[in-house]
C-alpha cells in the first residue's frame with residue numbers, strides 16, 4: 001500500500017528554483033532514504049510533505065489524503081533537522097508537552113514516554129533541563145518526541161547527526177524493528193552512505209532533481225559499481241551531462 | 247486540553263526565567279518609584295487657607311495631610327495666598343466650594359485639587375454632586391504638564407512590559423524552531439494564540455495587581471475611583487499589549503529586531519497618552535492619536551483615578567481597547583499561516 005506520494009513537486013523561492021519535478025513514493029513498511037549533498041533540497045522536500053511549505057507546482061498525498069490536512073499531523077512523527085526543543089524544560093516535560101498535543105490520556109502518555117525514553121536511552125537525563133544536554137542527547141530527545149504518538153509514518157530529517165556509532169546502530173536497529181514488526185513507514189534523509197545501505201529504497205537528489213531511485217542493490221547493479229558513493233557520483237554526472245545537452 | 251498544556255508550559259518557562267520575572271514585576275515598581283520622587287513636590291504638605299468650612303470638612307482635609315489655616319472673610323484672596331505663602335484658598339459659598347490655587351507648580355496644584363476632591367467624596371453626597379470650582383492665580387488648568395502623569399504611567403508600564411515579554415516569548419519560540427515543531431502537531435492555530443494569551447495574561451494580571459497596589463498604597467498615588475476599575479482597565483491594556491506584542495514578533499527575526507519596535511511602536515504612544523495635551527495638536531496628529539491603543543487606556547485611567555468615574559463613563563474607551571485586542575488576536579491567528587496553512 002502506498003503511504004506517500006510526491007507528485008511532480010517543484011518549488012521556487014523568488015527566481016531560485018530549489019526543487020524541480022520531484023517524484024517518488026513510499027510503500028507501507030518501507031524505509032525510504034533521501035540522499036543528496038548539502039543544499040540539494042532534502043529538507044525542503046520534507047517540509048512540503050509535512051505541509052509546512054507550499055509547493056510551487058505539484059502535490060503531495062499522504063495516507064490517501066491530500067497535504068495539507070490537519071488530521072494527517074497525528075499520523076506523522078516528525079523530527080526536524082535542527083532540534084526544536086524547549087531548553088528551559090526538562091526532557092520529560094518536553095515529552096509530556098508534545099504528548100498533550102495529541103490528546104493522549106495520562107496513562108497512555110506515561111506508557112509512551114517510558115517506551116520512547118528507553119528507546120533513545122535517555123533514562124538518566126530525562127529529569128534534567130534540555131539546556132544541559134549534549135548535542136547528541138538533544139538529537140535523541142527529538143527522536144523520542146517524533147515517536148511519542150506512535151504514528152504509522154515517520155519523517156526524520158538527519159536523525160543520527162551527532163550521535164555516536166553505538167547509539168546510531170541501536171537507533172537503526174529500532175527503526176528496522178519498527179518497520180518489520182509494526183509495519184511503519186519511515187522516510188529519512190542522510191549524508192551517510194552506510195545508513196543509505198540500510199534503506200529499502202533510495203531517492204538520490206541533486207540540485208533539486210531526483211537523479212535516480214531504487215533499492216541500494218538495484219542501483220549498484222544498474223550502474224555496475226560496488227558502492228553507493230560511486231552510484232551517486234555516476235548518476236550525478238549523467239544528470240549533469242543530460243542537463244547541459246537539453 | 248492542548249491549551250492547558252500550552253499555558254502550563256509557558257508558566258513553567260517563565261517561572262524558571264528569574265530575570266524576565268524580575269523585569270516583569272520589579273522593574274515597573276522601580277521606575278514608578280523614581281518617577282514618583284522626580285515629579286511629586288518634595289513631601290511638604292500642601293498649605294491652604296480656608297473660609298467658612300464645616301469642622302468635619304477641615305478634619306477630612308487634615309487627614310489628607312493638608313495644612314489648614316482658617317481665615318475670616320478676606321477681601322483679596324490672591325494677596326492672602328501670596329502673603330501667607332499658601333498653595334490655595336478654599337471658600338465655601340453656600341452650596342458650592344471654590345478653590346483658588348497659586349499654581350506655580352502645576353503638579354502641586356493638581357495634587358491639592360485631587361486631595362480636596364477626595365475629601366469632598368468622603369463627605370455628604372450633596373457636596374459631592376456640586377463639587378468645587380477652581381480659580382488659578384497663575385496659568386490655568388491647562389498649564390499642568392504632569393497632572394495626569396501617574397495614572398498614565400501605570401497604564402504605560404503595564405503595556406510596555408507585557409508587550410516586550412510576550413513578544414520576545416513567541417519570538418524565541420519562532421527562532422528556536424519550536425513553533426514550527428508545534429505546528430507539526432495537530433494543534434490549531436487559534437489554540438496557540440489563546441494559549442499564549444492565557445499564559446502571558448496570567449502574568450500580566452499579576453503584574454497589574456502588583457503595580458496598582460504598589461502605586462496606590464506605597465506611593466500614595468491619587469486614586470479617587472475604585473481600584474477594581476483600575477485593575478479591569480489595566481487588564482484590558484495588557485490584553486492589547488499582549489496581542490500586539492505577539493503579532494509584531496512575527497515581523498522580527500531576532501530579539502534585537504523586537505527591541506527595534508520600541509521606538510516605532512511604544513515611544514509614539516507615549517506622546518499620545520495625554521502627557522502632551524492632544525487637543526492642542528494639529529488635526530492630522532489628533533487623528534493619529536485615534537489609532538494609539540494607549541491613548542484610550544490612559545484616558546480611562548485618568549477618569550477613574552483622578553475624576554473618580556465608574557466603568558460606565560469610560561465604557562467607550564474600554565470597548566475600543568477590546569476592539570484593538572480582537573483585531574490583533576485575529577491577525578495573530580492569520581499570521582501563523584506563515585508556518586502552516588491550515
Ligand SMILES: Nc1ncnc2c1ncn2[C@@H]1O[C@H](COP(=O)(O)OP(=O)(O)OP(=O)(O)O)[C@@H](O)[C@H]1O
Pocket residue numbers: 013016018036037038039040041042043044045081
Ligand atoms: N526560505 C528559503 N528561502 C530561500 N532559499 C531557501 C530557503 N530554504 C531553503 N532554501 C534553499 O534551498 C536549497 C535547499 O535547501 P535544503 O535545506 O532543502 O537543503 P538540504 O538538502 O536539506 O541540505 P542539508 O543536507 O545541508 O540539510 C538551498 O540552496 C537553500 O539555500
Ligand SMILES: [Mg+2]
Pocket residue numbers: 042043044081157
Ligand atoms: Mg536539510
